[in-house]
Amino acid sequence: MKLFVTNAQLLQQAKKEGYAIGAFNANNMEIVQAIIETAEEERAPVILQASQGAIQYAGVDYIAAMVRVAAEKATVPVALHLDHGTSFEQNIECIRAGFSSVMFDGSKLPLQENIAITKRVCDVAHIVGVSVEGELGQIPKSGENVTREQLEKMMANPAEAEEFVKKTGVDALAIAVGNVHGMKTQEAQIDIARIEKIRKLTDIPLVLHGASGIPDESVKKAIKAGICKINIDTELRKAFVRGISTVLKENPNEIDPRKILGKAKAEMKEAVREKIRLFGCNNKA
Numbered sequence: 001m002k003l004f005v006t007n008a009q010l011l012q013q014a015k016k017e018g019y020a021i022g023a024f025n026a027n028n029m030e031i032v033q034a035i036i037e038t039a040e041e042e043r044a045p046v047i048l049q050a051s052q053g054a055i056q057y058a059g060v061d062y063i064a065a066m067v068r069v070a071a072e073k074a075t076v077p078v079a080l081h082l083d084h085g086t087s088f089e090q091n092i093e094c095i096r097a098g099f100s101s102v103m104f105d106g107s108k109l110p111l112q113e114n115i116a117i118t119k120r121v122c123d124v125a126h127i128v129g130v131s132v133e134g135e136l137g138q139i140p141k142s143g144e145n146v147t148r149e150q151l152e153k154m155m156a157n158p159a160e161a162e163e164f165v166k167k168t169g170v171d172a173l174a175i176a177v178g179n180v181h182g183m184k185t186q187e188a189q190i191d192i193a194r195i196e197k198i199r200k201l202t203d204i205p206l207v208l209h210g211a212s213g214i215p216d217e218s219v220k221k222a223i224k225a226g227i228c229k230i231n232i233d234t235e236l237r238k239a240f241v242r243g244i245s246t247v248l249k250e251n252p253n254e255i256d257p258r259k260i261l262g263k264a265k266a267e268m269k270e271a272v273r274e275k276i277r278l279f280g281c282n283n284k285a
Contacts, residue, residue: 004100008131008171011205019280023047076285137176174207199226243267
């Protein structure tokens, strides 16, 4: 029996029952513990993912090892996912490291090139039982000062989404629908009708990136429209730093990293708990 479940397994169930799975970025031990412990307490299936920043910071092998130890002790389903994979080679590296799900982000490439590389990843990953996420449309980063008109032009094209899914065989599709990476306030206006149209044309689990900047009510509508996986990072970072700041403000002379990071972990757990309940995946494990 495999240690990790695949995103495909988790998301098909979520799609069937009308909820979404939280996908949380894992950067260090305390963050991994916070995510897994909260998923256990909430009886929720969970996805831990390695972003490009996390890979540069900790390395693929360290991340895989930390999540593996946590998953071995967990009694809820845990998936380990590569977020925004930059190349075919990086996807293969993560598959070899034990990831149960990978992603190729070819959203900035011409459509046919994105399709070709994503299909190549799928052809290899599916042979060894690993699921694959693709991406269409471009999701800007907070601070890039993109106008609403520009944002709409960057959104995923429903017809292209249908073609992409048919030609690649991906298990899930991340779509740009007005979402923005790294927003510190919940101000993003997402196109719910576009999500519904893409869901009807593709009939696969859809993924929402940059969800920290999306109002809760819009998140609920997006799930109802077809979103099955929701990525959260910025709000977890804010909680983590808030915990550290609280300790150092109360005791500026504290030098024990366990006491400092312990509070950061506790703050992050509550942020994870809030998202799990918002997504409706609590008590689904």
